[in-house]
Every structure is written in C-alpha cells, then in structure tokens.
Amino acid sequence: MTIRLHRRALLAGTALLATPAILRAQGDPIRLGALNPLTGAGGPYGPSMRKAIEGIVEAVNGAGGINGRRIQLFGEDTQTNPDAAVRAARKLIDVDRVVAVMGTWASAVTTAVAPLCWESRTMLFTVSGADSITQLPHNGFIIRTQPTSTLQITKLAEFLGERAAKRIFILAAQTPFAEPTREILAREMPKYGGQVLGQVIYDREKTAFRSEVDQALRARPDFIFLNGYLPDVTVILRELFRAGWDGGKVAPAYAVNQRLLDSLPAEVTNGTVTWAPSPDVESPAFKRLQTLLGTNDPDPYSCQTNDHASLACLAAAVAPSVTGEGLRTSVRTISQGGGERVTDVLDGLRLLKEGRKIDYTGASGPCDFTDTGDILTCPFRYEIAEGGRLRTLRVA
Structure with missing residues (x-):
C-alpha cells in the first residue's frame, strides 16, 4: 500500500497490495477526491463524512475495483x-488529477470551489444548500444531494406555522444563504399568519453577540431563528439565556446537535427546535452505514457523502470515459434512468457488468436530480432539545 501523508490531507489509496497483480496491470487507478470539513465549524461532521466515503472506496476495491481499475482516494x-x-481543491485537481470532488459542506466553501471544478471539467458532489450554488454556470458539473435553501426554508415555515409562530426575528451568520433565507421565510410565513420582523447578520468569528441579541429582543418576536453554525449559535444561546429570553428558538440541526447540548446547561438549550433533511432510515444502505460509523444515528451529511462515492463509482462503471465529463454524462443514468432499484454499490456494479439498468437509492434516499443538479425532494426530521437531549417531534 502506498500512502502519502501531509499536514492537511490523508491519501487513502485503498488496498493496493491486496489487489492481484493482474488486476493492477489492467488500468490506471480511478482518482477521486474527498474535500470535507475536518476542522472549523464543520469539524463535527467532516471526519464521519470522510469515513463514509472511504467505506465505499474500500468496498469497491475489495471486490476488484471498477472494470479492472482500483480507486485511489x-x-x-x-x-x-x-x-x-x-x-x-487546487491540489486535488491540479496535482492529484481527480475526476470528481466529493463532500463540500459549507455553502461559502462550495461557492468558492465550484468554479475550479467546472473550469477543469471535474465533477463536484456537494451537501451545501444555498440556492445560488446551482444557479452558477456550472454546465452540469455539480450534483447536490442536500435540499436547496428554498425547500429547507419552505419546510421550516410550514413547521413554524403549525407551532403558531407569528413574529420571527433572524440572527444570521454572514453566509451566502443568509439573505436568501430571510427572503424565502418572509415570503412563506404570511401563508400561516406570520411575518419576519427583521434580521441581523453578524460576523461568526466574534466571541460575543449581546448587541445582536438586544436588537432581536427589541423587536419583540415570539420566535428567534438562529441561522448560524455550531460555534456562534452556542454563544448566542448563552446570551439569550442571560438576557432572560423564554420565547421560541429554532436553528438548523447542524448548528444545534448533541455536541452543543453537551457543552451547555440544559436550561440554556431547552425548547430549541431543529430541523434537517432526514436520511432514509429504513434503507439497507443506511443500516450498512450505521455499522461502518458505529452509530445508530448517522448524520445526514455522512449519508449523503456515502451516496456521493456510490454515485461516482457507479457512474464511472458506465461512463464513456472515466473523466469528469464522463461522470457528468452517466450519473443520472445510474440513479434515475428507470432501472432496477439498488441500494448497494457492489450490487449495482454487478448488475451493470451484466448489462442491466439500475437506479441507485442510497442512505440519504432517492438520488433523483433536476437538470441543474438539485435533489428533487426528501423528508425532514424535526426535533426539540429537552434536558440536554434531542427528542424527535416528527419526520415528514
């Protein structure tokens, strides 16, 4: 096995020595790139996202690779x-010469990386939600498994309406989705008799947000939407508690998770509502991922990156050429082409080798995409913080 380590990256070149010499001689490796948030605000998710990708690569290489070619990650x-x-991304594209980049998380990151991918004709699989990402001139080189901001916020408005929220104030981190999110929520809330009172956009690198909290409280809302990331939302929840706020609180599930709840007293977080796209918990792919990650509750992003790797491998198996352009041409034919439903990449590769058509459905659910690369739909899970734990309210 040849492994190259440096301070920012792990080259997971999987199982080369375990691959027969005759197979190694049949073709150069298929080069795939994993670009995940191992540190920073996305750090709670990045390592498991990476492991989910590695699990697919190891399984495929262990079964003999793709058409006689192993995968190099x-x-x-x-x-x-x-x-x-x-x-x-420059290193992955220019030095490692990958044909696909998988698993970008933050929308600001994906927005910055996307032009490098489409200009180099490299396929990009992302879990970022900002609507603007697939509105870029990407020429089909982006596939997004995360629901768009429009779909996410429409579902949030529906949920808030059911909870009789009438006056919403938003505290938002400076991100590409901050203002579009406000616009969508402001458009949707009147359907339920509610309104968005205003929004404060803050620098999430700050260490205190009392002035922003005071602005929100002066508007006299009944719900405050914390549209940020885990580090800044942790501070804001503490500030709200100190200010005596006892109204509603709602935040994305990636911002308020068990790690945050473990870091704060329960009285600070009690009543905070979260929502997130839900994986397909009944799928065999989800159950395999539970075993791989050693948890009963894999996060949505790890489920999606597990599917990124599966989609890339299956598309490579039928692509006219194993390039970014080839993956772009083939990714929909193996996920929504009217074939036999498969949830396992190895089953899919076997059927493709037999000349049969497949439709891959993974741990995150059906992988059906619009012409611009957006996932069509998915269920959402709504939870509430109680006593330092999250309790599921419903999945719909």
Whole structure:
C-alpha cells in the first residue's frame, strides 16, 4: 500500500497490495477526491463524512475495483474556510488529477470551489444548500444531494406555522444563504399568519453577540431563528439565556446537535427546535452505514457523502470515459434512468457488468436530480432539545 501523508490531507489509496497483480496491470487507478470539513465549524461532521466515503472506496476495491481499475482516494480538509478550500481543491485537481470532488459542506466553501471544478471539467458532489450554488454556470458539473435553501426554508415555515409562530426575528451568520433565507421565510410565513420582523447578520468569528441579541429582543418576536453554525449559535444561546429570553428558538440541526447540548446547561438549550433533511432510515444502505460509523444515528451529511462515492463509482462503471465529463454524462443514468432499484454499490456494479439498468437509492434516499443538479425532494426530521437531549417531534 502506498500512502502519502501531509499536514492537511490523508491519501487513502485503498488496498493496493491486496489487489492481484493482474488486476493492477489492467488500468490506471480511478482518482477521486474527498474535500470535507475536518476542522472549523464543520469539524463535527467532516471526519464521519470522510469515513463514509472511504467505506465505499474500500468496498469497491475489495471486490476488484471498477472494470479492472482500483480507486485511489485523495483527501483534503476545507477547514470550513473558502480560502483554505480553494487551495485544497487546487491540489486535488491540479496535482492529484481527480475526476470528481466529493463532500463540500459549507455553502461559502462550495461557492468558492465550484468554479475550479467546472473550469477543469471535474465533477463536484456537494451537501451545501444555498440556492445560488446551482444557479452558477456550472454546465452540469455539480450534483447536490442536500435540499436547496428554498425547500429547507419552505419546510421550516410550514413547521413554524403549525407551532403558531407569528413574529420571527433572524440572527444570521454572514453566509451566502443568509439573505436568501430571510427572503424565502418572509415570503412563506404570511401563508400561516406570520411575518419576519427583521434580521441581523453578524460576523461568526466574534466571541460575543449581546448587541445582536438586544436588537432581536427589541423587536419583540415570539420566535428567534438562529441561522448560524455550531460555534456562534452556542454563544448566542448563552446570551439569550442571560438576557432572560423564554420565547421560541429554532436553528438548523447542524448548528444545534448533541455536541452543543453537551457543552451547555440544559436550561440554556431547552425548547430549541431543529430541523434537517432526514436520511432514509429504513434503507439497507443506511443500516450498512450505521455499522461502518458505529452509530445508530448517522448524520445526514455522512449519508449523503456515502451516496456521493456510490454515485461516482457507479457512474464511472458506465461512463464513456472515466473523466469528469464522463461522470457528468452517466450519473443520472445510474440513479434515475428507470432501472432496477439498488441500494448497494457492489450490487449495482454487478448488475451493470451484466448489462442491466439500475437506479441507485442510497442512505440519504432517492438520488433523483433536476437538470441543474438539485435533489428533487426528501423528508425532514424535526426535533426539540429537552434536558440536554434531542427528542424527535416528527419526520415528514
């Protein structure tokens, strides 16, 4: 096995020595890139996202590769920072010569990296939600498994309406989705008799947000929407508690998770509502991922990156050429082409080798995409913090 380590990346070149010499001689490796947030605000998710990708690569290589070619996985850390992510993407594209980049998380990171991918004709699989990402001139080189901001916020408005929320104030981190999110929520809430009172956009690198909290409280809302990431939302929840706020609180599930709940007293977080796209918990792919990650509750992003790797491998098996352009041509034919439903990449590769058509459905659910690369739909899970734990309210 040849493994190259450096300070930001792990090259997961999987099982080369375990691969027969005759197979190694049949073709150069298929080079795939994992670009995940191993550190920074996305750090709670990046390592498991990476492991989910590695699990697929190891399984495929262990079964003999793709058409006689093993997969070589190159990994980089975005640091949840656009500048660092661009440098990492440059290495993957220019030095490692990958045909696909998988698993960008933060929308700001994906927005920065996407032009490098489409200009180099490299396929990009992402879990970022900002609507603007697939509105870029990417020429089909982006596939997004995360629901768009429009779909996410429409579902949030529906949920808030059911909870009789009438006056919403938003505290938002400076991100590409901050203002579009406000616009969508402001458009949707009147359907339920509610309104968005206003929004404060803050620098998430700050260490205190009392002035922003005071602005929100002066508007006299009944719900405050914390549209940020885990580090800044942790501070804001503490500030709200100190200010005596006892109204509603809602935040994305990636911002309020068990790690945050473990870091704060329960009285600070009690009543905070979260929502997130839900994986397909009944899928055999989800159950395999539970075993791989050693948890009963894999996060949505790890489920999606597990599917990124599966989609890339299956598309490579039927692509006219194993290039970014080839993957772009083939990815929909193996996920929504009217074939036999499969949830396992190895089953899919076997059927494709037999000349049969497949439709891959993974741990995150059906992988059906619009012409611009957006996932069509998915269920959402709504939870509430109680006593330092999250309790599921419903999945719909």
